[in-house]
Amino acid sequence: ADDDRKDLFEFEFSDRPLLPCYNIQVSLSQGPRNWLLLSDVLQRLRMSARTFRSSYPQMEVVTMAEAEFYHQASLSQLFSCPDELEGFHPDSKELLDLVEGSAELAALLGSTLECLDDRWDKPLEAN
Amino acid sequence: FDHSKAHFYRYDEQVSLCLERQSSSLAEKKDKTKLTLQQKFVRCSVRAEVRHLRKVLCHRLNVEKHQVQMLFNNESLPDHMTMKRLWLSHWFGKAQPLVLHYTIKDKRTR
Numbered sequence: 496a497d498d499d500r501k502d503l504f505e506f507e508f509s510d511r512p513l514l515p516c517y518n519i520q521v522s523l524s525q526g527p528r529n530w531l532l533l534s535d536v537l538q539r540l541r542m543s544a545r546t547f548r549s550s551y552p553q554m555e556v557v558t559m560a561e562a563e564f565y566h567q568a569s570l571s572q573l574f575s576c577p578d579e580l581e582g583f584h585p586d587s588k589e590l591l592d593l594v595e596g597s598a599e600l601a602a603l604l605g606s607t608l609e610c611l612d613d614r615w616d617k618p619l620e621a622n
Numbered sequence: 623f624d625h626s627k628a629h630f631y632r633y634d635e636q637v638s639l640c641l642e643r644q645s646s647s648l649a650e651k652k653d654k655t656k657l658t659l660q661q662k663f664v665r666c667s668v669r670a671e672v673r674h675l676r677k678v679l680c681h682r683l684n685v686e687k688h689q690v691q692m693l694f695n696n697e698s699l700p701d702h703m704t705m706k707r708l709w710l711s712h713w714f715g716k717a718q719p720l721v722l723h724y725t726i727k728d729k730r731t732r
Binding site for chain 2: 503504505506507508509510511512513515516518526527528529571572573575576578579596606607609611
């Protein structure tokens, strides 16, 4: 079965700066995944939360405490710049809505995706 | 190809990049719009390597692989360097996106 397995890298391209993406574990039953803040997405789409949820019910939105979000996000070495998490409060009991990064969300935000199979690289290199 | 069996590295932590074209000669500058990425903001797995980025760039710009070189601060980046290593060694403590440059060499020169 491993022979069927392809290792694909996805590259998302955009002509606008990409919204921040956070690698967060939202439940014990699944590992960390990539999430965007729903508020960021709504701002970029100029859309209300209600319209978003009714138009795209298939997109997973989860809610988590800001303090837990901050704790997990601040562990990342990619968020080592103090400014990046400046707007969040480590002790806040407020709730944040997160929407999972997906090809559909990327397309909605105007990005295009390129998939790259790692194994295609080798024969081409030999040419 | 059955995409349901694919592992997309999609649950990896993602790095945010900005790819700027670096032009040196006048001829290259004239040709700038043709060989410049229109979508220069890029996100990918921290496990992607410089060689993967080069390959994707070749595809998007329709050039051959040997024509594309990835640079940071005018220094060529090794093909097998991962985005995570690049970030830690060159961009740690800075805000996203990590700014990289690329050059497109003339097709005839190797």
